[in-house]
Amino acid sequence: xxxxxxxxxxxxxxxxxxxxxxxxxxxxxxxxxxxxxxxxxxxxxxxxxxxxxxxxxxxxxxxxxxxxxxxxxxxxxxxxxxxxxxxxxxxxxxxxxxxxxxxxxxxxxxxxxxxxxxxxxxxxxxxxxxxxxxxxxxxxxxxxxxxxxxxxxxxxxxxxxxxxxxxxxxxxxxxxxxxxxxxxxxxxxxxxxxxxxxxxxxxxxxxxxxxxxxxxxxxxxxxxxxxxxxxxxxxxxxxxxxxxxxxxxxxxxxxxxxxxxxxxxxxxxxxxxxxxxxxxxxxxxxxxxxxxxxxxxxxxxxxxxxxxxxxxxxxxxxxxxxxxxxxxxxxxxxxxxxxxxxxxxxxx
Numbered sequence: 001x002x003x004x005x006x007x008x009x010x011x012x013x014x015x016x017x018x019x020x021x022x023x024x025x026x027x028x029x030x031x032x033x034x035x036x037x038x039x040x041x042x043x044x045x046x047x048x049x050x051x052x053x054x055x056x057x058x059x060x061x062x063x064x065x066x067x068x069x070x071x072x073x074x075x076x077x078x079x080x081x082x083x084x085x086x087x088x089x090x091x092x093x094x095x096x097x098x099x100x101x102x103x104x105x106x107x108x109x110x111x112x113x114x115x116x117x118x119x120x121x122x123x124x125x126x127x128x129x130x131x132x133x134x135x136x137x138x139x140x141x142x143x144x145x146x147x148x149x150x151x152x153x154x155x156x157x158x159x160x161x162x163x164x165x166x167x168x169x170x171x172x173x174x175x176x177x178x179x180x181x182x183x184x185x186x187x188x189x190x191x192x193x194x195x196x197x198x199x200x201x202x203x204x205x206x207x208x209x210x211x212x213x214x215x216x217x218x219x220x221x222x223x224x225x226x227x228x229x230x231x232x233x234x235x236x237x238x239x240x241x242x243x244x245x246x247x248x249x250x251x252x253x254x255x256x257x258x259x260x261x262x263x264x265x266x267x268x269x270x271x272x273x274x275x276x277x278x279x280x281x282x283x284x285x286x287x288x289x290x291x292x293x294x295x296x297x298x299x300x301x302x303x304x305x306x307x308x309x310x311x312x313x314x315x316x317x318x319x320x321x322x323x324x325x326x327x328x329x330x331x332x333x334x335x336x337x338x339x340x341x342x343x344x345x346x347x348x
Contacts, residue, residue, distance in 0.1 A: 001025045002046065002151060002183060007055030009045055016042055017207045019055070023200075028177050028184045030194045032218075033204035034230065039187040040079075042204070043153050046185070048072050059150055072151075075144035079156040081136045083128040089115070089139050090124040096147040114142045117179075118172070134165040138172075145180060154186045158193060170196050191231065195219075203227050220273060221346050228271050228348075234307075234317040235272040241265055241347065248289070248342055255313035259289040260345035268347045274319040276344035279308070280337045281328050288339040292316075296334050310338055 002023040009016045016038050023029045031039045044050055046057060048069035056065045064072050083092050090111055097107045115121040118138040128136055137157060144152055157173075158166045174197065177184055188194060194201050194215070201218050203210045203226075211223040222228035228236050237253050241264040244250035249260045251270055260270060278288070294312035301307075306325040308318045316338060320328075330336070 001058075001060060002185070003058040003061075004046070005056045005058075007042075007045060007057065008053050009041070009050055010053055011041070014038065014041070015207050016045060019207075019209055021202060021209060021212065023183060023185060025060075026181050026183055027199045028186065028197050030198035030201045031185065031187045031204055032189065032191070032194045032201050034189060037204040038207040039189075039204050040155050041207075043076075043155055043185065043187050046151075047074050047076050047153055073149055075147060075149035075152045077137075077140050077144050077152070077154040077157050079159060081128070081140040083136060083139060083143075085128055088125050088127060089120060089131070092128070092139055093142045093146055095143060100147070110146060111142075114146050117176075118142050132165075133161050134169060137161065137169060141173075141176065145176065148180075149182065151183045151185065154184065156188055157186065159188070159190070166193075173197060203230065205230075222271065222348065224348055225269050228269070233271045234274050235277075237270050237314055239268060239270065241268045249347070251345075251347070253314055256292065258345055259342040260347050261342045262345070262347045264347045270345050270347045272316070272340055272345055274307070274317045276340050277316065277318045278339040279310070279318045279320060279328075280339070281330070281334070283337050284339075286339050287341070289342040290338075290340045290345070292338045294336060294338055296330060296332050296336060299330070299332060310336060312338055 004019055004021040007016060007019040019042060031042065033039050045052060048067060052065060056063055058064065093114060094107050094111045097110065112121065115124060118141060120135060120138045123131065123135055158169055161169065170193065186197060198215060200212060200214050202212045203218060205226055211218060211227050219231050222231060222233060225236065239251040239253040241249050241251045247261065249262060249264050251258045251260060251268060258270065292312035294310040296308055297311050297315065298309035299306065304322060306320045306322055308320060309315050310318055318338060
C-alpha cells in the first residue's frame with residue numbers, strides 16, 4: 001500500500017498542496033487531470049526525485065519520505081521513455097540488474113524472459129533510435145519491471161503513441177498488471193486510458209486532489225463543478241434545492257423544476273448524464289419524475305452517436321444512436337419530449 005499524508009512541496013512557480021492519498025496494494029491507480037495540474041510532480045515526489053517540504057510517504061507501512069530514490073523499490077517509466085541511446089534493447093533492460101550485481105547468467109535468463117513476455121525479443125540488439133514508439137515503450141516497461149519493484153510509477157506512458165499502438169499497449173498493461181501483481185500508478189490526461197485501466201482514479205487540479213473514486217463515482221457523481229466539467233458532464237445546472245415530500249428534492253433553476261433523490265438544501269449544482277435521458281417525439285406514460293417538452297436547437301453527428309441539444313427552458317444534451325435518430329426523423333426546430341429519472345440527477 002502507498003499512503004501519502006499531508007504532502008506538500010513548493011517550487012515557487014507551482015506547489016503540491018496538502019495531498020492525501022491511499023493506494024491499495026496491487027491496485028492500478030490512475031491520476032487524471034489537465035496539463036499543469038501537478039500530476040507528474042506528485043509522481044516524482046513519490047519516486048523520491050524531489051525532497052518534500054512537509055508530509056510523509058509510506059510504502060507497505062514503511063516511511064520512505066527521506067529514503068533515497070534508488071532504495072525505494074520503485075520503478076519509473078517516463079513519458080519520453082528515457083532509454084540509454086548508446087545501449088541496445090538488451091542492455092537497457094539489463095541495466096538495473098547489472099547495478100544490483102546480479103550474476104551474468106541470471107541476467108541473461110531474466111532479460112530474455114522479459115523480452116519474450118513483451119514481444120520484443122527480436123529487438124534485443126537494436127538501438128533505441130531504430131525502434132518505433134511502441135517498441136520503445138515496451139523496452140521501458142521491461143527495464144522498469146525486471147527489477148521487481150514494489151510500485152511501478154508511469155508518467156503519461158502512452159501519450160506519444162498512435163491510437164492502435166496505444167490500444168494494444170493498454171491490453172498488454174492489463175496483462176502485465178495481473179501477471180506481476182504489483183501496485184501501478186499511472187498519470188494521464190486521457191479518459192480512455194483511465195476508464196480502460198484504472199481500479200480507482202484521482203482527479204487533480206492546481207496541486208490538490210479534487211476527488212478519488214472508481215470510474216462510476218468519478219464520471220457519474222463528480223464532487224464539484226471542476227470535476228464535472230473536466231470529465232465531460234455535458235449537463236450541469238445551478239439551482240436552489242428544497243425538500244419535496246419525504247424522499248425527493250426539487251431544484252429550481254429559475255427556468256425549470258428538476259427532481260432528484262439526493263437530499264440537498266440551498267444553492268446547488270446538479271448534473272444529468274446525456275445517456276440517462278430518454279427522448280421521444282410524442283408524450284408517453286412513464287415513471288420518470290422529470291418530464292419536459294422541448295425543441296431541438298442543435299444536432300452534432302459523432303459517428304455512432306448523435307448529440308442533440310434540446311431547449312426545455314434550460315439547454316439539455318441528449319445522446320441517440322444513429323439508428324434511433326434516423327427512425328425518429330429528427331431535425332432542428334422539431335418539438336420532442338425528454339424524460340429522466342430523479343435517481344439520474346446528481347447534486348453537489
